[in-house]
Amino acid sequence: MAENSRTRMIMHIDADAFFASVEQGFNRQLRGRPVIVGGEAGQRGVVHTASYEARACGIRTGMPLIRAKKLCPRAVFIKGDFAHYRAVGESLREIYLRYTPRVEFTSLDDAYLDIGDSVHLFGSPVYMAREIRREAEEKTGVSLSFGIGGSKMIARIASGLDKPRGINHITPEHEKAFLRELAVEHLPGVGRRVKEKLVDLHIFTVGQMAVLPRLVAEQMLGKNGLTLWKMANGVDEREVERKVVPRQISRETSFPRDTGDEKAILGGLQYLTERIARRLREQGLSARTVGLKLGYADFSRAARAKSLERASSDGAEIFGMVRYLYGQMRLKRVHIRHIGVSVTQIRDKSVQGTLFEGPRRTEALNSAVDELRERFGFMAVMPAETLQLKSRYRNDAHGYILHNPALTR
Amino acid sequence: MKFEDIYEPIEVITHFQEGRLRPLRFKWNGRVYKIRQWNGFWINRQGSNRQYHFSVQADNSDFVELMFDDADLQWQIARVCLDG
Structure with missing residues (x-):
């Protein structure tokens, strides 16, 4: 051992600044210029990726596009194309696999x-x-x-x-010497809140964290404290896993205009849920907890999550929970600007069969749908409610091209 | 500099060799553009079909993204980058 x-x-x-780097790589005119991926300059939305030239002007990920334009008027704003980034990601994948299969x-x-x-x-x-x-x-x-x-x-x-x-x-x-002098926020898992707690303890470097008694770290920060303490001492036994079960899968989008149209909102939520369900099935996974996030026109936000009786990868079943959560949350009489669906408690799909006819039929139906989509594209089979979106978004065989195309997957 | 999505069918003179295709000239809005430079290409899989995207520079120095869809064997001008 x-x-x-x-x-x-x-x-x-x-x-490095992946999306911006792809755009610069494929268009020589963009090289050396500040590039911002996330949307057009006048459009509402946020910066998804900024090239290093744009970062030098103070542009950061998550900054509103309007502010980015003020800070860096000469920047080139690009909506982005996720299909392009995915294709480039595939090329990188092929290169890496030539050097090691792991x-x-x-x-x-x-x-x-x-x-x-x-x-x-x-x-x-x-x-x-x-x-x-x-x-x-x-x-x-x-x-x-x-x-x-x-x-x-x-x-x-x-x-x-x-x-x-x-x-x-x-x-x-x-x-050890490398870790000792490093600022503590470099450790994975040290966010703003954890950093504040550590600063209260006068811990600024990884070296200071390493000499902290293990029990104190655990008491101050719980389970995460023990993990951080181990990392500070250079202990990280995580293996390189070829298949990783993600902790969360989420899909979000903003509407081009704030809306109170229930059909459009539910259609959007069902579309996002279908995308998540497809991803789960593609990777042989299922998820138990479903989350819903709503962003209102007054910039307030609401989120709620609830677990299903059993883990599922069925779009209709997950959407049933999304609809339930929406019914519980939609009390505010304010238009909606942003929606998001997420699933957590993800696991490998159980191989155990079921005695009941219902789930077996659903699985057979889902695999038939997946096969059709594999052959003819995602839009080949769609729940009827999601067709509401046709009047709002352009679509291709791969799906709707949402308001923030850099993230449309 | 501004990018504009076009997605209009166009005519393209293409060189096919050993399973590869390469656009040479394209006609758009009645004008023929000679391709001066290939910046790169990528494939977008859509079901069992493939869309071949080419990032090219035309002889007037404009950046253009051309797309060949093997579902209908049709070329489209996908995006253009307008200077200014």
């Missing part, structure tokens, strides 16, 4: 590679990283940053320190 942990070598690859794809633009068994084929991990970076830039124009270390945590932290196009290799003998 100790032998294994010494030879473990993990590479974390993170694409790859964990955590999103379109970042991945962990277990290179312990393949690094000797390339001489050194840094050379391997340079080769991957060169190949990715040649094929897609996207720039990548790399972190290499003995654990996923070290690799992840290292990849974020020298962006864009950085390669950081933290050797096992330097890991």
Whole structure:
């Protein structure tokens, strides 16, 4: 076991400002210019990704587009095209898999590679990283940053320190020194609230967190405290998993105009639910808890979640819960600007069969629907209520092109 | 600089070789554009069909995104980037 942990070598690859980088990679006129992906300048919505040139003007992810335009009037605003980003993500995936079969794809633009068994084929991990970076830039124009270390945590932290196009290799003998001086917010899981608690304890660096008695960390921050304490001490035994069960799958969209039209709202919610259900079935997963989020025209927000009796990947069943939650929440007489559906408590679909006819029929129906969509596109079979959206959004065989196309998946 | 979605059918002179296709010239709004530079291409799978997207630069230096849909063997001009 100790032998294994010494030879473990993990590479974390993170694409730099991915969506903006894809746009710059495929259009030379955009190179060197501030690029903002998320919507047009006058459109309402927020910045999804900003290129490094735009970041230099103070643009940040999540900033309203109108504010971004004021801060950086010469920026190029792009709505974005998720299908394009997904295709580029696929190309990156193919490149990584040529270097090792043990790859964990955590999103379109970042991945962990277990290179312990393949690094000797390339001489050194840094050379391997340079080769991957060169190949990715040649094929897609996207720039990548790399972190290499003995654990996923070290690799992840290292990849974020020298962006864009950085390669950081933290050797096992330097890991402790590397962590000691690092600001504590670099540890995964340290958000604003946790940081505030740690600052109260006068803990500013990972080194200070590491020398904290384990019990104090646990008492102050609960289960997360123990995980953080372990990480601060360089303990992270998480393996690179080829299949990862996500904690949450969510789909959200804003309406082009605030609306009080129940049919449009429910149609939108059902469409988002169908997309989630398809993703669950594609990956052989099911989910138990369903969440609904509403954003009102007065910028207030409401969210509620409830668990199903049993985990499901059936769009109609999940939407039944969404509709129930909507009925519980829709008390405010204010138009709606934003809707979102999420599922949590996701697990691998149970292989155990059922004695009852109903669920078996539903599964057979869903697999027939999936097959039709596989062949003819997502829009080949749609619940009737979602057709309400046809008058509001342009669609192709792949689905509706929603208000924020960068996120339309 | 502004991007505009067009998605209009167009005529394209294309070179097919060894399973690859490459647009050479296209006609849009009555004018023929020669493709000066290929910036890249990607494939968008839609069910069993594929859409081939090409990011190209026309001879007037405009950036254009062309799309070939193998469902109906039709070319479209998907997006243009307007300077200014």
